[in-house]
Amino acid sequence: MRNFGMKCSRCRAPADHRFPAHNARFCDDCLILFVNRQVERAIKQFDMLEPGQTVAVAVSGGKDSLALWDVLHELGYETKAVHLVLDLPDFGPQSLEACQAMAHRLGQELHISDVKELSGLSMDELWRGSHREYCSVCGTMKRYYLNRLCHDLGCEVLATGHNLDDEAGRLLGNLIRRNERHLLRQWPVLEGMSADVGPGLSKKIKPLCRLSVDELKIYAKIRDLPVAHGSCPRNRGATLLYYQEAMDFLDQNMPGTKRNMYFGFLDEKGGPPPSPDPVGRCQVCAAPSHAEVCIACRLILRAKKRGAKAAKGQKNRSGSV
Amino acid sequence: MRNFGMKCSRCRAPADHRFPAHNARFCDDCLILFVNRQVERAIKQFDMLEPGQTVAVAVSGGKDSLALWDVLHELGYETKAVHLVLDLPDFGPQSLEACQAMAHRLGQELHISDVKELSGLSMDELWRGSHREYCSVCGTMKRYYLNRLCHDLGCEVLATGHNLDDEAGRLLGNLIRRNERHLLRQWPVLEGMSADVGPGLSKKIKPLCRLSVDELKIYAKIRDLPVAHGSCPRNRGATLLYYQEAMDFLDQNMPGTKRNMYFGFLDEKGGPPPSPDPVGRCQVCAAPSHAEVCIACRLILRAKKRGAKAAKGQKNRSGSV
Numbered sequence: 342m343r344n345f346g347m348k349c350s351r352c353r354a355p356a357d358h359r360f361p362a363h364n365a366r367f368c369d370d371c372l373i374l375f376v377n378r379q380v381e382r383a384i385k386q387f388d389m390l391e392p393g394q395t396v397a398v399a400v401s402g403g404k405d406s407l408a409l410w411d412v413l414h415e416l417g418y419e420t421k422a423v424h425l426v427l428d429l430p431d432f433g434p435q436s437l438e439a440c441q442a443m444a445h446r447l448g449q450e451l452h453i454s455d456v457k458e459l460s461g462l463s464m465d466e467l468w469r470g471s472h473r474e475y476c477s478v479c480g481t482m483k484r485y486y487l488n489r490l491c492h493d494l495g496c497e498v499l500a501t502g503h504n505l506d507d508e509a510g511r512l513l514g515n516l517i518r519r520n521e522r523h524l525l526r527q528w529p530v531l532e533g534m535s536a537d538v539g540p541g542l543s544k545k546i547k548p549l550c551r552l553s554v555d556e557l558k559i560y561a562k563i564r565d566l567p568v569a570h571g572s573c574p575r576n577r578g579a580t581l582l583y584y585q586e587a588m589d590f591l592d593q594n595m596p597g598t599k600r601n602m603y604f605g606f607l608d609e610k611g612g613p614p615p616s617p618d619p620v621g622r623c624q625v626c627a628a629p630s631h632a633e634v635c636i637a638c639r640l641i642l643r644a645k646k647r648g649a650k651a652a653k654g655q656k657n658r659s660g661s662v
Numbered sequence: 663m664r665n666f667g668m669k670c671s672r673c674r675a676p677a678d679h680r681f682p683a684h685n686a687r688f689c690d691d692c693l694i695l696f697v698n699r700q701v702e703r704a705i706k707q708f709d710m711l712e713p714g715q716t717v718a719v720a721v722s723g724g725k726d727s728l729a730l731w732d733v734l735h736e737l738g739y740e741t742k743a744v745h746l747v748l749d750l751p752d753f754g755p756q757s758l759e760a761c762q763a764m765a766h767r768l769g770q771e772l773h774i775s776d777v778k779e780l781s782g783l784s785m786d787e788l789w790r791g792s793h794r795e796y797c798s799v800c801g802t803m804k805r806y807y808l809n810r811l812c813h814d815l816g817c818e819v820l821a822t823g824h825n826l827d828d829e830a831g832r833l834l835g836n837l838i839r840r841n842e843r844h845l846l847r848q849w850p851v852l853e854g855m856s857a858d859v860g861p862g863l864s865k866k867i868k869p870l871c872r873l874s875v876d877e878l879k880i881y882a883k884i885r886d887l888p889v890a891h892g893s894c895p896r897n898r899g900a901t902l903l904y905y906q907e908a909m910d911f912l913d914q915n916m917p918g919t920k921r922n923m924y925f926g927f928l929d930e931k932g933g934p935p936p937s938p939d940p941v942g943r944c945q946v947c948a949a950p951s952h953a954e955v956c957i958a959c960r961l962i963l964r965a966k967k968r969g970a971k972a973a974k975g976q977k978n979r980s981g982s983v
Contacts, residue, residue, distance in 0.1 A: 516838070518922075518926075519923075519927065590904070590908055591904055591905070594904045595901060595904060598838065
């Protein structure tokens, strides 16, 4: 974006960044202030964190999660960053390096865990034959292990880098498919559940929910965050991407559509979803679960069964030669 | 669309037309049959018409309304076509000629009325200074005069050429803007209201609601309907067009999205909206109206007032020279 004599809406200095959705223009300094304030505002508005509370931050190495870590650190929260190695070709090593660079820059520790080490299976193995979208399987496994890691680190709250575009795209999909269960649960905070035995459910928060992709991109650039570029090689055809692209188109032609839709929806709801019904425990891993075996364990068990079957088939075939 | 060895899903003849939303391919004859059956099905499914009932058909000269007239005629309904001259530059004369050609082809009378003659004002004059979208003003005036014309022709039912794309786009806009009042009323039939004095409200039906733009385009082409080409010169920037384009994008990438969204919404509703509250009558034109003066009369009165003021200003300016 070039500066054609624009002035910052806040300080009247020359402004480089224009945001039609707010009808605002910002210089670099005021954009950073804006991003910080939007995160602060989201935290207060949705009761995300108490002052001084330690928060686990899920960092992937992308601009959103690194910006989240940066801003929470800047706002004075004690953060414990966790990175989950997903074993995706090309994408994985870059992501880890980006998180390590960010940890070095902030002088903080990075807590690393590996889905393959934890489950004994790669994400591809977990997905194959699951009859689900790749992103759905990956999302389930990420939520499962991040929840456990958050618990292991002694944190009650887990912050993720979901931004306004993620939330608006998800909302559009839920509205179009009339997914009442997901609409009921769509809120920037999901309350946790304490547990007597084993890990409970950590409180999940999305402090970037007031910020668009464009705002975060510029923030990451101005702050020179060591972002891993490129996108996940497995998300092609993910339905969320189509809903996000449709929202982009609408927002470009009718600025503010994303923001008005998402916050209008939240305003109308008025408050967080009711606490989930008390749940039992997964018989395999003791995580809270509505079913006898939780979804993550089911994915793992199925993939292992398939793997064993394939190995047996191969052995039989070798034997018959 | 070219035929690359495709076979018709119905009769196995070579098929030229592919519809991913139904996972179907049709030859010309079967496409015509398909369109006829979809209209029949909509009429039955939503109790649009009783056998032998005469129906007023609003024809603009575009592919949708001419296809509607053609199919209703083909299905044996007695139709009375009405064309409202809208006084739009370039677009108007073509539209009228197309309707006249269609009337000639069907051996039917075309009932023509002119907004400018009826109201004393052009659509541009009605719109200017109304602080509303052009399409909204034009839509209000069309509904108002078509309702009156339908009554004058002795018809209880008015059919319009709204298709699946129109309805899905409108639904998307209503969902995104959370327009509860419009969501409540969105249904392919709006029941009429009889009146003791003056015109009542005719029953409004949309028999093409099961058919997409693509299906209707091909129908019009195969049937060689004398369609007026080009689009309205005044609808640029109309929000409905953006919602329709967003739905097109989603449907191209996830075939069936439009249809599933719209019919899923109707299924969930389960039935037509409750009858509107009894209304009073407009003090100016005696049409049913919730306000003392109906919206159409308010638009007319405001435009006339503005016109008189402008004329006075001009007279004063000429006098002062």
